[in-house]
Amino acid sequence: MSQMNRQPIAIISDRADPAAEVVNQDVGGQNVYVRNVGETLAKLGWQVDMFTRKVHPDDAKIVQHSPHCRTIRLSAGPEEFIPKNDLFAYMPQFLEAFLKFQSKEGTNYPLVHTNYWLSGWVGLQLQELRNIQLVHTYHSLGIVKYQAAGYQPPIGETRLAIEKQILEQANCVVATSPQEQEALRKLVSETGEIRVISGGTDISNFRLLSKTEARLKLGFNPTERIVLYVGRFDPSKGLETLLQAGANCQARSQGNFRLVIAGGEDPDLEGDREEERIRILAQELELTENILFTGRLAHDILPFYYAAADVCVVPSYYEPFGLVAIEAMACGTPVVASNVGGLKFTVIPEETGLLVPPHDIAGFAAAIDRVLTDDVWARKMRKQASLRVRQNFSWAWVAGQLSDLYRCLLAKSIMNEQLWHLHLPKSTNASHVEVSATESAKLGKVS
Structure with a gap:
């Protein structure tokens, strides 16, 4: 199978379905970003699985966009539209469904790119359980949005705490503009890795016309x-x-x-x-x-x-x-x-x-x-x-920048693991090595 030569990565977008039809579902900038990034990364040689929450019983569980890019809809809570401010309660079910799918497929995702704070929470749990490289894009910052709206919903405090944890614990946060990077530093946390990689658009569709x-x-x-x-x-x-x-x-x-x-x-x-x-x-x-x-x-x-x-x-x-x-x-x-x-x-x-x-x-x-x-x-x-x-702002440029970031994080992760093995005490037995390797990799994750 040709994907055996490709590195599998997971992109999680729980509330914004990359396979949603633009004209009849709740489709915004996040849907467009995730789908185009996923499809373009596949063209660059990655095996891309995009995970979202199933919102309708009749929706296909898997949508194949190209030979190496697909959307996987996971059941988490009722298969119906749920307002985003009510979705957090179903994220443990989403995490469980993700792990079951991964186990059933026998696929290991060493890198996970999460989108929006709800997906970010899932990524943080995966980081603890599987020692993944976690990349995150916010798409919307709670503290800025609440200030602009003059209103904070009941889930607000939870969201703000998780957004701070994501910035401090993810291997890298992708800000889509220098202004977002500045807001993250001033309003969320002074620690954590941030890389500015803008969003994009389909320049073959959006182009000069008469x-x-x-x-x-x-x-x-x-x-x-x-x-x-x-x-x-x-x-x-x-x-x-x-x-x-x-x-x-x-x-x-x-x-x-x-x-x-x-x-x-x-x-x-x-x-x-x-x-x-x-x-x-x-x-x-x-x-x-x-x-x-x-x-x-x-x-x-x-x-x-x-x-x-x-x-x-x-x-x-x-x-x-x-x-x-x-x-x-x-x-x-x-x-x-x-x-x-x-x-x-x-x-x-x-x-x-x-x-x-x-x-x-x-x-x-x-x-x-x-x-x-x-x-x-x-x-x-x-x-x-x-x-x-x-x-x-072409998707080819955006995905190229993300691809370079992914490869850098994965290379650093492998180097950290090799360095750890190099310094193992000679008397350490195999069972202790297995346990210690997991802990060491967690401690040695890229910051």
């Missing part, structure tokens, strides 16, 4: 000034700020102004009520005639919406990376974004877009107007934005 052709395909007027938002209905995404800014744009008073809202509800936050709130606000601001709600869009049609837009707005109050921003830039669309988190890393002010303080209605209105009214500058930004993404 604005005229995109508008023709979508039925938009060629002369409309189109402002685009892509994302879920979530209070932390800042849609309220965007609508109020849109109502105050000078471009709106000049006519031919269209605000396009692309996205669906977030089941974790009773998003249907949030969408209703936004629709009511649009009526109150007399934006109904200017606004189009598209619902959730498939990834094959989304690039045409980016290309058709004059500007894409990301008004989030908190954003650890900002996938929408790089998708838009890949399509050559200037971005107006909040100067928070990873958006300060992905968007280069004056070159690929503009950054505005979150909640700043007047600031967003002025930034949108500036992009809409300066055609020469906007055309220049289209080229620069697309080039920046192609050079810095």
